[in-house]
């Protein structure tokens with residue numbers, strides 16, 4: 254079947270019930286998306302599917318056909334230009350062990366795409382990913398930082 258991942262069409266020969274996470278990691282060697290719980294509870298396996306943060310450990314790959322998939326490998330704008338969320342993550346030194354962080358970043362990207370200026374409550378509601386290192390406060394600060402960066406970039410673009 255054909256998938257669209259990070260703007261490229263990719264053909265995979267797999268059972269249509271294989272979880273998208275296995276297709277990404279085992280078939281396509283895209284290991285940025287992580288396996289945590291395997292039961293859609295932790296968010297480590299999140300990607301954006303048609304713009305929505307989606308847990309892929311129990312999502313059959315067939316459900317992703319015809320929808321754009323964006324993974325952690327695809328959010329930087331070109332090789333050197335990190336996204337605002339990635340830059341804010343570095344600025345706020347969010348990760349501890351790092352294992353949950355690609356899922357956290359994908360959820361944050363999806364949140365900010367849908368809500369450019371989220372309140373604490375919005376962040377708590379949208380960010381249901383689990384971090385065993387307890388980075389939640391820094392995640393919240395980084396999302397607010399990324400929101401400011403995105404707003405600055407948008408106003409710069411509109412003034413050109």
Ligand code: FES
Pocket residue numbers: 287288289290291292293294295296297298299308309310311
């Ligand atoms: S590995 Fe998918 S939600 Fe935990």
Ligand code: FES
Pocket residue numbers: 348349350351352353354383384385386387388
């Ligand atoms: S940074 Fe270690 S699990 Fe989140």
